[in-house]
Structures are given as structure tokens and as C-alpha cells.
Amino acid sequence: MTDRDDLPDVNGYSRASVLISAVVGLAVAGLSLFWAQGFRVGYESLYRVNPSVEGGGIGSDWVFGNTIPALDFLIALIHAADVIMGAFILVMVFIHWAAFQRLAGQMRDPGEDVSEAVAADGGSPTGGDGQGGDSA
Amino acid sequence: MSNLDHGKFTRVTTLFHSLLGLDVFLLFFTGYAIMFNDELWWMLTLMGGASGVTAIHRITGIGLVALVVFWITLQLISSTGRSNFSKILPAKDDIDAFIQDIQFVLGRADERHPSARQFAGYKADEVPLLSYIGKGVVAIFSIELTLLAISGLLIWSKTGLAAMFQTKAAAMAFVTFHGLLGVIMLMGVMFHVFEHGMHPAFYPVETKAFIPRSMVPEHHSEDDEEPDTTGIERLSLSPSWRSVSTIFGAMTVIGIVSVLIGSIFDEGYPVPRELAIGGGPSSILLTIGINLGMVVLGVGLVLSMYGNVLRIRWEQQLEEEREPPAAADGGEPQTDGGQPESDDTEN
């Protein structure tokens, strides 16, 4: 993909399949753009639902209200899904938060003397090469 | 030992992840500046008002269509993709891992299950391609992004929308539906940022999604003994971790709760929403909370870029290390004088 191809990079994906996928992706995106928008360029011609237009927008001509019950149901359903998933995601946040606290407890404190702490379990602490984060 | 840990992503996947993240963050910022315009009025203004925001949302929307279709195609036509398919399906290990995570938190287990482990260290051989969280993330994000792309395109298309809905109000209801759909994604990404930004061994960012696995040397312990631990006890905690992870954790929770509450009370349906600032039941607290949520996303965006900076540095370091042989075939990659040995000391 770049000038670094000869580095030890055993790509899992062949160049051809990446290329084909990229072409397909761009083609479908282009087609959907055409379908949604036509080739009228310039956003002036964008179809705007305009919920957020200053001084008006959706509210102003929301006269009849939604008359499609299925949509009402869909919105109620998605609200419920949001709440259930939200609660679940919060549980996950708390589990991870607590787990991280425990893991942090297993690690060395910032100031701790490295050589001493290691002696117990032997092995060489190849410190110093902690790329990718500040393990300093 | 290094806290780089074993990468699992290929280079293509890391690149895809970064592009997807960038695009989705922009969709979030623009989409929720519309939905929560009471609370995020400043974002709306900053991005060019209603017209600017919707234009950016559409452009990035098309970007999302391209990215999603690219990925689906790649998974279907490549053998790597097809062979990975079974690895994203839930298995019994995932339930075990979830239960063990709870036990770990309660102090009844000494370590996290391999299917939950983010920091694998010496025990990398045990760790599957995706953790149980990873599988959930893949499932939820795939479903969400597909539905969002389809509903987004429907909203966009004048004819598509007109064919489906007779009144503008009904059309608006569908826009609301599209926005509410994204709320799950929004909350999920906040968690995702917390999970991969605040792990004590990787803080401030887990590089697995940014540095391809091919570039990370495999570590095997010298003797053939089974390792007892992941080796996490050899890593030093960053001095700022405790305070930063506490603050960021709180922000993540507040952000999730606030967008959830906002999505229920401030989505503008079925009653027309007052569009002036202060309209609707929005309160100061909700405003602060939703803005904190946006800060969490902003941090995610920064971390994702930072992850790529780390990858570039790591690439330079790899190149530097093999400088002698490389000299032979002369002039190729530009190494603009980074100091590879010391790149673990920033911050």
C-alpha cells in the first residue's frame, strides 16, 4: 500500500481483494449519491428536512402530525431499545472501570523501584521498550 | 516487556478502523448537533449553522456508505475475511468471560478470562481474535451502521421519502427514527473509547487497532514453561492514570446517561420542538451532560489520531533498526529524524 511494503507486513488481505472492495465501495457510494441526490451539485438543491433551521424549521409546518401508526410504533420501539442498550452499556462501563482499577492495583506504582520489584519473580525486565504508551 | 502487546489487526484493518472512526465521529458531531440543537447550539454554529451541518452530515454519510460497502465486500471476497467469520460469532467462552469479568471485579477471580483480556502479555497465545466485548461491538456497530446508512439515504432521497411518507410530519418522524437509531451507536462508542483509552496497561491508548499485527514482534518466553501471569505486574502505572481515568470514567457515564435522557425528552417528537435555545425540557444539567458526552467523543477522535502517530513512530523505529541492510538498495523511505529509542516518554 505504501513504500513500506517490504517491511515485515504479511497482509491478511490480498492487494487485489482490497482494490476490488474499494472500487465496489466507491461505486455503490456514487450510485447511492446519484439515487439520493441526482447530479445537481451545490447544496442549495439538497432536499432539506430542516429540523434545525433557525426561526422555523420543522416545527412551523408540523400541522398534521404523523399519521402513520407504524412509525409511531417504530419510534417507541427504538426508544425502548436505546434505554435497554444504554443500561447494558452502562453496566459494561462500570465492569471495565472496576476491572481497570484491579488491574492497576496489580501494576507497579509510578515511583516504585523497578529493580527491586522484579527480583521476586526473576526474569529480566526488558523495560524501556514500552512503545506505544507511557509506561515510563 | 513492552506494553505494545500483540496486535491482531492487519494493516488494512487498522487503516479502515481509523477512517471509519473519523467518519463516524463527524457523523456524530453533525447528527447530534441537529438533534440536540438546544444543548449543542455552539457546535451547530461552529459547523456553519443548519445548512453547514446537514451538508457535512450528508458528505460524511456518503463516506460511510463507501466504507461499509468496502468492508462487507472485502469480508466476502477475501479468504481472510471468510475464514474470520466464525470468529465473530458468540460462543460459550464469551459468556464465561462475561461472568468471570464480574467475578474479577468482585475479587473472586485472579485474572480476566482470555476472551475478555485486553492486555495479553505473556499469555497472548490464549487470546482469541475478538474478546466478548469485541464481538458485541462488531455486532452492534455493524447492524447500527447498516441501518443508519439505509435510513439516512432514504431521508436524503426526495423521491424515496415522498414514496414512503405523505406528510412532512411523517417524514420528520422518520428522521427522528434515524437519529434515535444512532443513539445506541453513540453510547457504544463512548464506552469503546473508555475501554481502549483507559486500560491501565495501555493508557492513554491501546495501540492494537493502530499498529498492525505484522509489525509487532511475537514474544515467547525463553523457557518453554507455561507463563503464570500476563506479566502485567511488571508494568508501571502511569502517574496520571488514577486521576485521569476517574475523571474520564465519570465523563463517560454522565455522557451516556445524558444523551439517553436527551434522546427521550428532547428528540422533538411528536410535539414540534421549539427551536429557540431553551426550548423543550432541556435543563442546564442536561446541557452540561450532553456536552460532556461530546467531549468524550472528542477525546476519542484525538486518541485515534494519536494512535496513528504512534504507528508512524513505530514504523520509523522498525526502519531504523534495519538501517544497515536497507542502505544497500538505497533511497527509499524518508525517515525524518525521529528519535525512535525515546518514543515511550512523551506525555
Ligand code: HEM
Ligand atoms: C466511531 C469510532 C469507532 C468505531 C466505529 C470503532 C469500531 C471498532 C470495532 C468494530 C472494533 C472491533 C471490535 C473490538 O475489538 O472491539 C474496534 C476495535 C478496537 N478499537 Fe475501535 N472504533 C472506533 C473508535 C476507536 C477509538 C477512538 C479508539 C481509541 C481510543 C479505538 C480503539 C480500538 C481498539 C484498541 C480496538 C482493538 C480491540 C482488540 O482487538 O482488542 N476505537 N473498533
Ligand code: HEM
Ligand atoms: C453513524 C452514523 C449516523 C448517525 C449517528 C446519524 C445521526 C443523525 C441524527 C442524530 C440526525 C438528526 C435527527 C433529528 O433531527 O432528530 C440525522 C439526520 C440526518 N441524517 Fe444521519 N446519521 C448517521 C448516518 C447517516 C448516513 C449514512 C446518512 C446518508 C447517507 C445520513 C443522512 C441523514 C440526513 C439526510 C439527515 C437529515 C438532515 C436534515 O435535517 O436535513 N445519516 N442523522
